[in-house]
Amino acid sequence: MHAAAVWIPIVALAMGFEAFCYVELVHRPARTLPKVVWALIIIAQVPLGGICYLVLGRGEADGHDGLQHAVPTRPSHTAGNAGAIGLAPRDAADATRGDRQSDDPVLRTRGLTRVYRDGVGLHDVDVCVPARGVYGLVGPNGAGKTTLLSILAGVRRPDAGRIELATGRTRVMLCPDAPAFEPWLTATETVEFFRTVDARGASATDRAERRLATVDALWHVGLADARDRRVGGFSRGMTQRLGLAVALTSGADVLLFDEPTSALDPQGRSEVLDLINHLGHDRAVVLSSHILADVERVADTVGMLRDGRLVYEGPMRDLLDGNVRPSWRIHLRSGAEALAGTLRDLDWVTAVAPDANGLRVDTTSRYAGETLLPAQIAASGAELVAFNPVGADLEAVFLALLGDGASAATRTTVQPGVAR
């Protein structure tokens, strides 16, 4: 009688724990060591082996959690608009970017400085982020983009300078380039948590509306099918999409995105940029990216950082228009080589380069290109198919502003916009 009372609890506890550890080992991926090694450790040292496995070796299963649901399509209650998560209607999104931009800044810095031990960091940076619109932050690696975003988000302190916010500190959200979430929460729970974490005292109606918005957000970022899966099994791209879903539902007035498309395929990138574009209609979005085409596609305002200093800040359109070189793309059916030889000897031509179907010609002035160049083409006897001016793109301007060969003087003469 005594023997049973003594041994039964111990044996039951130990065997139950061992059985639990082995069930977990079979159904989940193992970390740190191979499964067979963990199996030996678990049985060799009861219970510490099992505890070591649970703490160090148990991976997150890439499976569904709880009830399975029908594969969701777009939620019917928001079809046609995205109001439930604060997105502007599609029609408004297609409006010109300049129309949405607000003159009132929601965030402004004055003399922001943060210097690290090796001298890099931020130096006397003054940025002004409009209350609505997308602000593109570009610069080479180490220029200080992430430091600036971290300071703006309040997770790093400046050595000097100040930040003027026209909204509450908790209304500023930073979405890092490789977001991470609790691996044991589902996608829905993750979005739900960050959506409601600072909404104390919400009514039952409010809570229900928030949950609907969670479904919307997951649908918008393409995670509707994975909404009940635990985040631990997500790929990097899926995690990045989940970060966007959190941003969509956060209700923040200022969204800071650090390389939000770095882990996405081209289609995913396009979708995410569309989302960011939408978000910019009713709040401030700061987009830091090294993919200049992305920034050019969605940004209304651009800020360029180099070596921790803001070398340019101004409207994207002004930057591009102000830096259009007098350059022309000539599509020729024949006679390209002869024409190139002729043009290279002319003093109003600064560069001639072969292009896909003809030549690209830079001239000293727009007037020379529009009047003298067509006459020269006609005189050369070349068969002309098309003659188009070449617009400036952000990459070209970026290289001109920040390229290694560019002098400081060159960088500070960029007009229009605010050159620093």
Next chain:
Amino acid sequence: MTAQPAAETSAGIGRWRLEWLRLMRTRRWIALVVVFGLVGFGDPLLTRYLGALLTGASNTSYIHITVTKPQPSDGMISYFSNISTVGTLVVVVVAGLAFAVRATPPLAVLYLTHIPSRAALLAPRLATVSVAALAACGLGSAAATYETSILLGTPAPGATAAGAVVACLGTLFAVVVTFAATAFVASQVAAIAVALVAVLVIAPLSGLIPGLANIGPAAFLNLPAVLQNAAWTTDDWWATAITIGLIALLVGVGFQRARRWEL
């Protein structure tokens, strides 16, 4: 086909529920229960048969081991002694994993920018881990009392209850030391190592400091075992008060330090 609203499938998640889920879904509660449970059930058993084991192990003609008949207090002393090491180890690991917010900076960014204050972020973690550790310690004490009663006789109720309460406070001390360590050290492993050194090495060594030998944390951590054969003294009150003061101080330091966190 339309989506089934998530409202029907998931409850809202707040900061407290998040910590509850952390404890449950990461299965860390099992580590606490198993260690304290096995020590609680196992140590009185080992005490009961220690004499037989030693006699069997020294089966020679020139070594004779004489073991006195174990008393109920011996079973409880064995339990309280072991949980002050093995139990502390597990509690510190579980606490370190929960408190080290900055160990994953991308996740920490989301927490720090969404939750209104650092205290609001950390208080549920501290409370949840503390309650879980106290529950495990209480469960282990109950198991040890049960097993001791069957094998060795009923232990003194007053000494057992006092030992269990003091052991729970000792467990809480380990939790808050870990809390303070994570406030200063970002890495999970480093914070756990610092906390273990503080609780298992520095706290016992503090007993060597003249004047602190009987009233410091070292005396307090030994108190559950000592109380099984000795009455409560004035020095024990001092040791308890000082340790409770240290717990409050460490909690305050941890929260204060967290306000200055950077990522």
